[in-house]
Amino acid sequence: MSRLEVAKTYKLYIGGKFPRTESGRTYQLKGPKGENIANLCQASRKDFRESVIPARKAQASWASKTAYNRSQVLYRLAEMLEGRKAQFVDELKQSGFSLLEAKKEVEDSLECLVHYAGWADKYQQIFSSVNPVASSHFNFSVCEPSGVVVATAPLSNPLHGLCFLVSVCLAGGNSLIVLASEKTPHVAISFAEVVHTSDVPGGLVNILTGFEDELVEHFASHMDVNAVIYARNNSKVSQKMELASADNMKRYFNWSDLEGKIKYSPYFIRDLQEVKTTWHPIERISSSGSGY
Amino acid sequence: MSKKSKNLEPNTGWDFDPAPEKVPVEIKAQYDLFIDGKWVKATSKKFFNTINPATEEKLSEISEASEKDVDLAVKAAAKAFGSWSKLPGKERAKYIYRIARILQERAREFAVLETMDGGKPIRESRDVDVPLAAAHFFYHAGWADKLEYAFPGLKPKPIGVAGQIIPWNFPLLMAAWKIAPAIACGNTVVLKPAETTSLTALRLAEVFEEAGLPPGVVNIITGAGSTGAALVNHPGIQKIAFTGSTEVGKVIRRSVAGSGKKLTLELGGKAANIVFEDAAIDQAVEGIVNGIYFNQGHVCCAGSRLFVQESVREEVLQKLKFRMRSLILGDPLDKNTDVGAINSAEQLKTIQHYLSLGKKEGLEMYQNAGGTPKKGFWCQPTLFEDVAQSSVIAQEEIFGPVLAIQTFRTIDEVIQKANNTPYGLSAGVWTDKGSKIFNLTSELKAGVVWANTYNKFDPTSPFGGYKESGFGREGGIHGLAAYLNLEG
Numbered sequence: 001m002s003r004l005e006v007a008k009t010y011k012l013y014i015g016g017k018f019p020r021t022e023s024g025r026t027y028q029l030k031g032p033k034g035e036n037i038a039n040l041c042q043a044s045r046k047d048f049r050e051s052v053i054p055a056r057k058a059q060a061s062w063a064s065k066t067a068y069n070r071s072q073v074l075y076r077l078a079e080m081l082e083g084r085k086a087q088f089v090d091e092l093k094q095s096g097f098s099l100l101e102a103k104k105e106v107e108d109s110l111e112c113l114v115h116y117a118g119w120a121d122k123y124q125q126i127f128s129s130v131n132p133v134a135s136s137h138f139n140f141s142v143c144e145p146s147g148v149v150v151a152t153a154p155l156s157n158p159l160h161g162l163c164f165l166v167s168v169c170l171a172g173g174n175s176l177i178v179l180a181s182e183k184t185p186h187v188a189i190s191f192a193e194v195v196h197t198s199d200v201p202g203g204l205v206n207i208l209t210g211f212e213d214e215l216v217e218h219f220a221s222h223m224d225v226n227a228v229i230y231a232r233n234n235s236k237v238s239q240k241m242e243l244a245s246a247d248n249m250k251r252y253f254n255w256s257d258l259e260g261k262i263k264y265s266p267y268f269i270r271d272l273q274e275v276k277t278t279w280h281p282i283e284r285i286s287s288s289g290s291g292y
Numbered sequence: 293m294s295k296k297s298k299n300l301e302p303n304t305g306w307d308f309d310p311a312p313e314k315v316p317v318e319i320k321a322q323y324d325l326f327i328d329g330k331w332v333k334a335t336s337k338k339f340f341n342t343i344n345p346a347t348e349e350k351l352s353e354i355s356e357a358s359e360k361d362v363d364l365a366v367k368a369a370a371k372a373f374g375s376w377s378k379l380p381g382k383e384r385a386k387y388i389y390r391i392a393r394i395l396q397e398r399a400r401e402f403a404v405l406e407t408m409d410g411g412k413p414i415r416e417s418r419d420v421d422v423p424l425a426a427a428h429f430f431y432h433a434g435w436a437d438k439l440e441y442a443f444p445g446l447k448p449k450p451i452g453v454a455g456q457i458i459p460w461n462f463p464l465l466m467a468a469w470k471i472a473p474a475i476a477c478g479n480t481v482v483l484k485p486a487e488t489t490s491l492t493a494l495r496l497a498e499v500f501e502e503a504g505l506p507p508g509v510v511n512i513i514t515g516a517g518s519t520g521a522a523l524v525n526h527p528g529i530q531k532i533a534f535t536g537s538t539e540v541g542k543v544i545r546r547s548v549a550g551s552g553k554k555l556t557l558e559l560g561g562k563a564a565n566i567v568f569e570d571a572a573i574d575q576a577v578e579g580i581v582n583g584i585y586f587n588q589g590h591v592c593c594a595g596s597r598l599f600v601q602e603s604v605r606e607e608v609l610q611k612l613k614f615r616m617r618s619l620i621l622g623d624p625l626d627k628n629t630d631v632g633a634i635n636s637a638e639q640l641k642t643i644q645h646y647l648s649l650g651k652k653e654g655l656e657m658y659q660n661a662g663g664t665p666k667k668g669f670w671c672q673p674t675l676f677e678d679v680a681q682s683s684v685i686a687q688e689e690i691f692g693p694v695l696a697i698q699t700f701r702t703i704d705e706v707i708q709k710a711n712n713t714p715y716g717l718s719a720g721v722w723t724d725k726g727s728k729i730f731n732l733t734s735e736l737k738a739g740v741v742w743a744n745t746y747n748k749f750d751p752t753s754p755f756g757g758y759k760e761s762g763f764g765r766e767g768g769i770h771g772l773a774a775y776l777n778l779e780g
Contacts, residue, residue, distance in 0.1 A: 243546055
């Protein structure tokens with residue numbers, strides 16, 4: 001007699017915990033043949049707002065960790081994912097990926113995490129500068145993380161796209177709240193389990209499942225969010241988000257090119273950085289630089 | 293105060309002889325628009341007066357560019373873009389070097405004109421605004437043929453036509469900040485100066501003519517808010533750069549959303565200037581004065597919130613007030629003047645509104661004694677003591693010579709208070725301890741941090757804000773990104 005499988009309940013990932021949506025709403029995730037895969041949480045505005053609080057807290061301490069440490073935590077994510085490859089291949093297949101496609105999606109995700117783990121302690125040297133000012137001052141510009149980032153993940157690469165956003169944000173010292181691909185959200189929640197076991201501080205990565213129509217405007221108008229990313233290719237939604245971003249001048253990025261094709265570049269990390277320039281006088285007895 | 297110590301008191305009985313800057317500057321009765329390398333009449337046929345805010349005398353009449361004029365300017369810039377963007381970088385560089393040199397040669401003329409039109413002391417326009425403007429052109433000229441080295445792995449391409457809107461506090465310098473990187477990167481420009489300070493931007497157009505800059509590469513159109521709005525909303529613009537208030541910045545951002553236009557915004561500020569007990573107090577006091585009274589406080593990065601550690605509050609306040617009393621307010625053209633005229637009647641009204649709000653809150657106000665000239669717009673250097681974090685004086689940008697003083701005990705407290713503002717443009721830190729400086733400079737959410745100095749600017753040094761102070765940087769290698777499409 002065949003064994004009855006234990007089905008998994010997929011919940012949200014907020015503040016290092018796996019709560020159900022406060023709204024009590026769920027929606028059925030269907031496979032390619034119309035079969036039920038799971039009941040997913042339909043995250044609400046309140047779920048999102050609840051996730052900004054731990055994201056803010058976690059960001060400050062994450063940014064103060066050494067770049068070496070951030071690099072190792074990202075690499076740890078890859079180690080954890082590698083060990084659970086089979087599970088992700090299975091889940092992707094449920095959503096209609098062929099075995100080959102599913103394998104590639106997971107392998108690409110792994111490459112992505114390892115690639116950006118390496119950037120965590122390198123982009124600073126590429127994007128910082130010492131500025132040769134024409135006065136007796138030492139002047140330098142460095143990158144600092146933007147802060148709390150909210151993103152809508154690409155629809156077409158449910159795991160790779162998610163890993164990309166996590167990598168880019170975490171490498172640069174930011175925290176992330178991400179709306180998972182609507183087509184294959186259960187993979188994202190399983191990835192939350194990987195995050196949970198990888199030395200990523202609770203609250204640094206928060207994963208929501210639900211619908212962009214009801215959430216994106218709240219993402220963009222929240223007054224304690226520093227940057228929003230739209231990585232899908234609906235220009236109307238993008239405009240709506242850009243418009244709402246003006247309220248607190250949060251940084252807005254339309255990364256629609258990622259939909260269908262994820263490519264790596266440290267300039268994605270750079271987008272989520274602020275440049276800070278510091279001046280300090282240099283004592284030179286003979287110069288005129290001491291005047292005010 | 294005893295009679296003896298009164299003699300040490302500044303500005304009592306030792307008046308300076310007048311020392312006005314005498315270089316004559318010719319100002320035309322009327323100015324047209326500079327479009328496609330020619331001076332053309334505004335189709336609106338409307339003019340508005342520009343006055344000297346120190347005397348209220350009319351200096352000239354400025355054209356009000358209509359939507360149609362904006363369209364002509366954008367078209368001229370779009371036409372010029374074809375050849376300007378294809379010109380080898382080293383050739384573009386030579387035009388821009390020429391502009392820098394001519395500005396240096398005509399520096400005194402520009403300084404006098406800037407002071408007459410804007411009210412700032414000649415000492416500042418002569419020593420800061422004009423030399424820095426020339427330096428901006430000189431620095432960016434050299435980038436024109438080196439852009440591919442600035443962004444490893446990317447191919448930099450010019451964007452197209454840049455619409456640029458600048459404020460009245462540093463009219464020529466802001467024009468240079470905007471135009472120099474734009475044209476060095478191969479873009480063409482339509483620039484609109486602020487309506488109260490158009491004269492130096494128009495004179496800059498004369499410099500472009502003198503330098504032989506091809507027609508249409510830079511177009512200068514004058515007018516007020518509606519002209520600016522027409523420029524922002526023009527479909528032929530690919531890039532907008534705005535310096536001004538956060539309020540207007542938000543309006544611009546909303547109207548640009550979804551258009552694909554690239555945008556950089558340099559907006560308001562309410563900078564914390566923090567003095568620790570171990571600071572060199574005399575130098576800190578100089579820095580406080582320079583931080584808030586430079587350019588009558590019409591500075592977006594002004595150190596308008598002073599945080600003094602409690603243990604040195606008395607000493608700092610006493611020395612600060614003493615130093616304030618030595619500031620000479622008066623004729624901006626006089627070389628001894630420290631504090632010039634407020635830029636406009638409207639701005640003076642805004643400042644006075646805040647002064648009355650501060651008094652209404654019951655705050656202790658200290659203001660230099662001594663009257664102000666009968667004509668013109670003036671405000672004596674002012675400070676408010678023991679201001680609460682919630683006070684409007686500590687929260688809102690006043691854009692005048694008004695300092696809000698708060699005290700603190702611990703580092704954590706002052707970091708928290710300093711960052712408790714929607715703005716994040718600049719900050720200042722005064723301490724003799726290096727590790728404390730680095731702690732503070734990394735914790736303060738501000739784009740520019742001055743440690744043991746204040747209000748320093750340089751074309752090689754990126755400038756721009758965090759949070760609601762805007763986004764993007766101007767100056768340095770980082771500033772170039774605002775004027776390039778960076779293809780992977």
